[in-house]
Amino acid sequence: MEIKLLDDPAEAVADLLVETAAAGGHIVLTGGSSPRRAYELAASRLPDWSGATAWFGDERCVAPEHEWSNFAMAGAALFSRLESPPEIVRMEGELGHEAGAGAYEAAVRERLGAEPRWDLLLLGLGPDAHVASLFPSKPEKEITDRLVVGVPEAGMEPQVPRISLTLPAINAARHVVFLVTGASKAQAVRRAFGDPPDPTSPGAHVRPAAGRVTVLLDPAAAGR
Numbered sequence: 001m002e003i004k005l006l007d008d009p010a011e012a013v014a015d016l017l018v019e020t021a022a023a024g025g026h027i028v029l030t031g032g033s034s035p036r037r038a039y040e041l042a043a044s045r046l047p048d049w050s051g052a053t054a055w056f057g058d059e060r061c062v063a064p065e066h067e068w069s070n071f072a073m074a075g076a077a078l079f080s081r082l083e084s085p086p087e088i089v090r091m092e093g094e095l096g097h098e099a100g101a102g103a104y105e106a107a108v109r110e111r112l113g114a115e116p117r118w119d120l121l122l123l124g125l126g127p128d129a130h131v132a133s134l135f136p137s138k139p140e141k142e143i144t145d146r147l148v149v150g151v152p153e154a155g156m157e158p159q160v161p162r163i164s165l166t167l168p169a170i171n172a173a174r175h176v177v178f179l180v181t182g183a184s185k186a187q188a189v190r191r192a193f194g195d196p197p198d199p200t201s202p203g204a205h206v207r208p209a210a211g212r213v214t215v216l217l218d219p220a221a222a223g224r
């Protein structure tokens with residue numbers, strides 16, 4: 001695991017996105033607000049993503065055009081700005097958490113098999129140290145026999161059910177990259193990546209067996 005303190009970590013994330021997209025890789029996008037600028041920068045640096053495939057780490061169970069949709073955010077910040085978009089395999093939040101998770105599990109297994117070795121998997125970190133939609137106070141973080149899980153109750157706003165990759169799916173990636181910014185995340189960063197990490201933090205369990213983790217922090221997020 002490599003932890004990097006950068007004035008503008010979104011720049012580094014954009015570079016990784018561009019490098020992986022140009023190589024035709026499988027990229028798992030993250031939601032929330034932190035990655036927006038990284039997506040915009042990546043789109044402006046590389047207009048042709050046609051060889052790549054974009055996946056999602058989690059989704060809110062709303063329509064794809066809803067303001068809470070992670071797909072809608074990625075669409076506005078990334079896909080719509082490209083001359084040639086990647087193949088996009090989105091989580092269908094509008095199906096509901098159970099059916100949506102089942103459909104995504106099938107899509108992952110069909111294309112990538114039971115051990116999806118994504119080339120680049122981006123994650124944010126919640127102030128409660130959640131990753132994707134695996135919350136410390138909820139049972140889905142314990143699921144080990146599925147790649148995708150339905151989350152009936154979110155542990156944080158927005159309070160809608162979610163679809164999320166499980167820890168085994170996340171840990172199958174070749175390279176997991178966290179982008180974490182702002183003082184409100186400092187305690188979560190300490191819980192997930194401190195020495196020792198706090199085992200109640202889902203972020204502390206993101207440790208790919210055959211891959212690497214890069215944690216990109218701004219000075220405020222690294223404060224603790």
Ligand code: 6PG
Pocket residue numbers: 030031032033034035057058059060070123124125126127130131132133
């Ligand atoms: C989601 C996310 C989630 C996010 C963190 C950080 O759909 O909510 O994928 O895990 O990465 O909550 O979100 P912010 O960047 O908005 O702080």
